[in-house]
Amino acid sequence: MKIFSKRITVFMFFILSCSSQYIIGQDGEALFKQNCTACHKLGKKFLGPDLLGVTKKRDKDWVVSFIKSSQTMIKAGDSLAVALFKENNEVIMNDQPGLSNNDINAILAYIDEETAARTSSSVSVVEEAVEIIPIEYTEEDVKNGHLLFSGKKRFANKGTSCISCHHIDSDELISGGILAKDLTAAYSRMGDAGLVSIIGTPPFPVMAAAYKNNALDSLEVIQLSAYLKHVDEVKEEQQTINNGNQVLLLxxxxxxxxxxxxxxxxxxxxxxxxxxxxxxxx
Amino acid sequence: MDIRAQISMVFHLDKCIGCHTCSVACKNIWTDRKGAEYMWWNNVETKPGTGYPTKWEDQDIYKGGWEKNGNTVSLKGAGKLKGLKNIFHNPNMPVLDDYYHPWRYKYEDLFTAPEGDDQPIGRAVSMITGEPMEIKAGPNWDDDLGGSPEYARKDTNFKSLSPAEQEAMFQLEKMTMMYLPRICNHCLNPACVASCPSGALYKRGEDGIVLINQERCRAWRMCVTACPYKKTYYNWNNGKSEKCILCYPRLESGQAPACMHSCVGRIRYLGVMLYDADRIEAVASCNEDVLVETHLDIYLDPNDPKVIAEAQRNGIADSTITAAQNSPVYKFVKEWGIALPLHPEYRTIPNLFYVPPMLPGMAQVDSSGVYESSAKSLFPSIDQNRLPMKYLASLFSAGDTDIVRTVYDKLMAVKVHRRDCTVGDLPKDEVKDLMTVAQIDKDTANAIYRLTSLATFEERFVIPPAHREESIEMLEATADFKGETGFGFKERPARGL
Missing domain, CATH: 1.20.5 (Single alpha-helices involved in coiled-coils or other helix-helix interfaces)
Known part of the structure; x- marks a missing residue:
């Protein structure tokens, strides 16, 4: 028993020391940019809903638990959560185990601040700032994107090529990995901006960890996004591996x-x- | 005419005592290797009985041999299309249990067992798995009518006998048995050769011995099912099929095959027969009722000048022709007509002939329940033979009892003639009548008697000289290393020349 409690003490100390950086730097703005902006904007609906005024619209506890684990709530049948999920094309919001209550509070405080600031001053300027202009892709981009995705060309910072974990139904590619989501229809789900922001600053824990020390450069992000747009456009003409599996099985x-x-x-x-x-x- | 030489055999069943010395001689020379434990290239069966492998004669089960198909014959269970269909799964293949599971005894336990209250025993262990096993059957489980209700009564040859006739054979007073030693028949129309998808089986040109080329055999095992006599065996260890080779290395050096050499009853005869290879298809596909006649017709008279000339033209050596002229097989089969092929209805034209056994009637219980042992004459008539003619006909003449009866008439005539010569106590007209019925004269009867009872080694085995081996030896050294042709380096083998 003594040893056990000793261990717990050591464990708690470890946890505290790990999260200390968040405790120290409760910078709401930085945390928001780091963790949320891949999908959320203020004053504009992006991949996820507009977060401007969210603290006024929703109960705070609800928001906190949604941030922590939205899927748990959706599965539990929270009507509001389910409605939101459907409204946003059923794009799953990742759980945020890395955010402590303090972090979330800091983020929400930042959102409060911004809401207050924008409702008082000129809102239109801010809105223009987050306006996303559709990206023009060249054929060159698509070609390079294909090379990068398939790993035929290495990323500048030597990150793992996408095909290791992702699959795309494309006749030009061999079957990709099954560790992460099938990206064939990623473009229709997320659009230019969503793709660029997710590829550039991955919100998914595993992907974020994978590219933590070898982030993609902005050109690569554009090229990959171009390629994903291309495969989405031509997906109808490609053979799908899933159908093949069914035929094979039956x-x-x-x-x-x-x-x-x-x-x-x-x-x-x-x-x-x-x-x-x-x-x-x- | 396409005359060829064939080494043929006669087994005189009247002299077989069922001692299995032949089987043991063969096993010691050829099949005491791993994977061959269950093989008995030579085996001796008790008849009535189911034989080895069990029920081998029942071609409804094993689909061996040929069947008549218009003017030709086709294989019953193999062939081009059927063979291809079944090439990866042969549905008529005998399994190991149809032969038997070979075993040995752990004799070493008798010496190494720790001291205890019980006697140590040598347990039976499988020669295949090495595990202790329960013995359920052996290669000769029904020897001497052992387990008759399960074995002898299930003899396939009983199909031609009525239930009453079958029952009569198992009456205690009439119950009888005979021995049937079997080796490969080295057939003229071998089903095994025809069935092989790899072309590994072949018939030697100079003496007609059927062999399996161990380098070409691909373990399809079509020959195992195709041979109606079940005389090709699959070696599970090296993945090749094997069969009786008629001890050709012995023949090539002028020695009789091991089974024949060791035969204590001296029942075996071996000699060359000349036959017309052009007629094989016609003989194999002849009508059922003339099977034996046509079969025996294919063998030619080696004393006929026309046959000799034709044989010489076909490259048969003079020494081989001389061997054919002295062949005991020719005498038994053609001159005297007292030896018959086993199951000619399989249409493989076998070259092993049998002189059927005399099993004279002894006594029987008559209608009043009296055990009647007296006979009208010294030798009861052949109709009182304990083995019914129908049964023997099913074995040796495709069901034709007249053919078997003719043979027995002759054997009986020889018997009474010799009794007349040596003892002289038989009524003269009875002897004369029997000789007339059998259509043999005194000289023939004496000749049959001589070759049956007094024949020397050289008379029983007339082995043709091995010309091919002799000529190979002239061109190259045969004893320099293992695998070369021929053998014998201390003493050169006598090839008979």
Whole structure:
């Protein structure tokens, strides 16, 4: 028991020391930019909903628990959470285990500040600032994006190529990994801005960790986004691996049954047991 | 005419005592290797009985041999299309249990067992897995009618006998048995050769011995099912099929095959027969009722000048022709007509002939329940034979009892003639009548008697000289290293020349 409590003490100390950087730097703005801006803007709906005034609109506890784990709430059947999820094309918001209550409070305080500032001053200027201009992609971008995605060309900072974890239904590619989401329709789900921001500053813990020390440069982000747009546009003409799997599974299973029947029929008069069977069993 | 030489054999069943010395001789020379433990290239079966492998004669089960198909024959269970269909799964393949699971005893336990209250025993262990096993059957489990209700009564040859006739054979007073030693028949129309998808089986040109090329065998095992006599075996250890090679290395050096050499009853005869290879298809596909006649017709008279000339033209050596002229097989089969092929209805044209056994009737319980042992004459008539003619006909003449009866008439005639010569206690007209019925004269009867009872080693085995081996030896050294042709470096082998 003594040893156990000792261990808990050591563990708690470890946890505290790890999160100390957040405790020390409760900079709401920095935290917001680091963790939220990939999907959320203030004063403008982006991938996720506009967060301007969110603290006024929703109950604070609700917001906190939604930030911590939105999927838990959706699965639990919280009507508001489900409605939001549907409204936003069912794009999953990641859980934020890295954010402590203090961090969230800091972020929410920052949002409060901004809300107050913008409602008093000129709102239109801010809105223009977050306006996303559709990106013009060249064919060159698409080509480079393909090379980067498939790993034929290495990222400048030597990050892992996308295909290691992601799959795209494309005749030009071999099957990608299944560790992360299928990106065939990523463009229709997220649009230019969403793709650029997610690729540039990944909000997903695993992806963020993977590119922590070798972030993509901005040109690469544009090229990848261009390629994803391209594959989304031509996805109808590509063979899909998933359909193949189904045909294989059903056809293979059904074929096996048919094959067994045919074998049973063709060789129905085969020697099924030793001629001594009856003698042994007498 | 396309005359060729064939080494043929006669087994005189009247002399077989069922001692299995032949089987042991063969096993010691050829099949005491790993994977071959269960093989008995030579085996001796008790008839009535199911034999080895069990029920081998039942081609409804194993689909061996040929069947008549218009003017030709086709394989029953193999062939081009059927063979291809079944190439990866042969549905008629005998399994190990159809032969038997080979075992040995752990004799070493008898010496190494720790001291205890019980006697140590040598447990039976499988020669395949090495695990202790329960012995359920052996290669000769029904020897001497052992386990008759399960084995002898299930003899395939009983199909031609009525239930009453079958029952009669198992009456205690009439119950009888005979021995049937079997080796490969080295057939003229071998089903095993025809069935092989790899072309590994072949018939030697100079003497017609059927062999499996161990380098070409691909373990399809079509030959195992195709041979109606079940005389090709699959070696599970090296993945090749094997069969009786008629001890060709012995033949090539002028020695009789091991089984024949060791035979204590001296029942075996070996000699060359000349036959017309052009007629094989016609003979194999002849009608059922003339099977034996046509089969025996294919062998030609080696004393006929026309046959000799034709044989010489076909490259058969004079020494081989001389061997054919002295062949005991020719005498038994053609001159005297007292040896018959085993199951000619399989249409493989076998070259192993059997002189059927005399099993004279002894006594039987008559209608009043009296054990009647007296006979009208010294030798009861052949109709009182304990083995019914129908049964013997099913074995040796595709069901034709007349053919078997003719043979027995002759054997009986020889018997009474010799009794007349040595003892002279039989009525003269009875002897004369039997000789007339059998259509043999005294000289023939004496000749049959001589070759049956007094024949020397050289008379029983007339082995043709091995010309090919002799000529190879002239061109190259044969004893320099293992694998070369021929053998014998201290003493050169006698090739008979």
């Amino acid at each position: 056809g293979g299973g059904g074929g096996l049954v048919v094959l067994f029947l045919v074998i049973e029929l063709l060789w129905r008069r085969r020697l099924k047991r030793s001629v001594k069977h009856d003698i042994y069993n007498r």
